[in-house]
Amino acid sequence: MDKVPLILLPGTLCDERLWEMVNLSDLADVKVCNVSKADTIEGIAKSVLEEAPDKFALAGLSLGGIISLEIMRIAPERVIKLALLDTNPNPPQPEQITGWERFIEMANNGQFLDITRNYLLPVLIHPDRRNDEALVSKIIDMAEIVGKEGYINQLKAVMTRSDQRPILAAIECPTMILAGKEDRVCPVHMSEFLKENIPAASLEIISHSGHLSTLEQPEKVSAAMRKWLSGN
Known part of the structure; x- marks a missing residue:
């Protein structure tokens, strides 16, 4: 069986x-694509598309899921399967923006690693x-590799992102939601x-897991993603 081309998108401060x-x-x-190359969601999505094959399966966690939804907005014809892990489709809230602005200030004042x-x-x-x-240790190491400038790009991107809820009904490819x-x-x-708003979506809930499900429960996430990729 031919292997499926699969693009994986990490979350904030992850590689x-x-x-x-x-x-x-x-x-x-x-x-696995870099998700800190630009300071807008559209810019990051376009950088991913430049690296991706013509047709591919796409999975993103958190920020990676937000970028995946942007890819579905600008190039849905290229995505054959979609997985959204621990993803928020809502626009940023005022209290979130205030917190992110504080983190940018802290990062610029030499407190970058304290944030994580x-x-x-x-x-x-x-x-x-x-x-x-x-x-x-792995989470802190990933943050160090992404670095201050990459993190600030990511925060600016999520601060200015649009409401992605209106595009959900137009997603036609097989989609797995995981939380x-x-x-x-x-x-x-x-x-x-x-799950309720994407027509061809299924939902997997991973027990005993927080936000970083792929690190916290990799066997359960692997099983869910293998089922999604195989179409079973």
Whole structure:
């Protein structure tokens, strides 16, 4: 069986390691794209499309899901399957913008890594995993690799993103929605909304997982994504 070309898009402050434990290599030719190359969602989406084959399956987590929805807006004919993991289709809220502006100020004042350690980690992962040194270390390492400038690009992109809810009904390709049951960043009701508004969508809820489901429950996410890729 020919392998499916698969583009994977990480979330904010994440790199290819977000996906490294998701076992898809026997089913797909996998490419993980950089999601910090521009400071708008459209700009990042266009950079992904420049790297992608003519037709491909697409999966994104969080920021990666937002970028995936933008790709569905500007080039839906190129996407054969879509997976949205822990994704929020809503426009940014005023309190979110205020928080992101504060993080940009902190990053520019030499406190970039403090943001991940002290502000993001407590809400990103399931409470039971907060003392998991290997997991915490990986998250911090990814943030260091993305770096301050990449992070600021990502924050500017999400601060200016548009409401993506109006495009959902036009998505025609087979779509899987996946959510960590204990996700505090993108609560399950957001994934339920996606399921209800995308015509060909299914929903997978991953138990005992926060926002970074691919790192927290890789075996469960792998099983769900293999089913999605195989069409079973």
